[in-house]
Amino acid sequence: MFLKNREMERVIAVINESEEPRHNLSEISRVLWPEFIEVSECIIIKQNNENLQELNMDHIYRMFGDRTGFEASDSHVHMMDLAKEFELQPLEGFKFALKLLEIWECKLKRHFPQYQFVLILSFDGKDSILRFHKNRNEEGSWLNNNDLDGYEDTAILVKYVG
Numbered sequence: 001m002f003l004k005n006r007e008m009e010r011v012i013a014v015i016n017e018s019e020e021p022r023h024n025l026s027e028i029s030r031v032l033w034p035e036f037i038e039v040s041e042c043i044i045i046k047q048n049n050e051n052l053q054e055l056n057m058d059h060i061y062r063m064f065g066d067r068t069g070f071e072a073s074d075s076h077v078h079m080m081d082l083a084k085e086f087e088l089q090p091l092e093g094f095k096f097a098l099k100l101l102e103i104w105e106c107k108l109k110r111h112f113p114q115y116q117f118v119l120i121l122s123f124d125g126k127d128s129i130l131r132f133h134k135n136r137n138e139e140g141s142w143l144n145n146n147d148l149d150g151y152e153d154t155a156i157l158v159k160y161v162g
Contacts, residue, residue, distance in 0.1 A: 027081070027082050028082050028083065031045075031077050031082065031100065032100070032103060033103065033107060034046070034104070034107070036075075036107065036108060036111055036112070038112070039053070039054060039055055040054050040055040040057060040067075041067060042055060042067050042070060042071050042074075042134070043071060043075070043108070043112060043115070043117075043132075043133075043134055044071060044074050044075050045074070045075045045077075055070075066136075066139045067133075067134070067136065067139065068133045068134070068136055068139040068140070068141070068142050069142060071132065071133035071134060071142075072120070072131050072132070072133040072142035073131075075131055075132055075133070076129055076130060076131030076132075077100075077129070077130055077131075078127055078128075078129050079093030079094070079096055079097050079127060079128040079129070079130075080093060080126070080127045080128075082096075083096075086127075086128075087127075090123070090125060090126050090127060090128070093127065093128045094123045094128045096128075097121055097123070097128035097129075097130050098121065100130055101119050101121050101130055101157075101159065104119060104130065104132060105117075105119060105159065105161045108132065108161060108162070109161055109162055112162075113162070115134050115135070115162055116134070116135040116160060116161065116162035117132050117133065117134055117135060117160070117161045117162055118132060118133055118134075118135050118141055118142070118158060118159070118160055118161075119131075119132045119158070119159045119160075119161060120132065120133075120142065120143060120156070120157070120158055120159075121156070121157040121159075122151075122154050122155065122156050122157075123154065123155040124153060124154045124155075125153075135160065135162075141158075143156065143158065145158060
């Protein structure tokens with residue numbers, strides 16, 4: 001249970017109304033505990049105040065091949081976009097991404113326990129990218145999991161959740 005006064009309600013209303021992050025900490029807080037939504041059998045990160053009811057699946061199939069490709073492309077975050085420090089010190093961004101992977105794992109399991117997910121963390125020496133998609137047997141993984149070493153210039157970590 002929360003108790004709050006009118007001033008706290010006013011402050012919360014102000015931050016809920018603002019659409020654009022005012023500084024990097026706003027962006028970091030948005031990805032630390034993102035709002036995942038389900039639309040047209042896809043799980044994606046809700047962006048700002050978007051209110052998607054359904055996706056244009058014809059467009060998604062043309063652009064991404066399948067739902068898995070769409071989710072992996074749409075639901076990702078670059079660490080260097082979150083903080084200038086991660087651009088200057090890529091390994092710090094990578095360490096942050098490892099923790100973020102654990103947080104997303106918890107959040108996805110908590111809100112969508114009926115699904116299995118694939119979380120993918122990549123690091124190319126300059127930037128870390130965390131992404132996810134639902135595990136769909138009929139579509140397969142976004143990556144070639146049988147040859148992760150084939151991605152020679154990029155470190156890859158794949159974690160199955162659920």
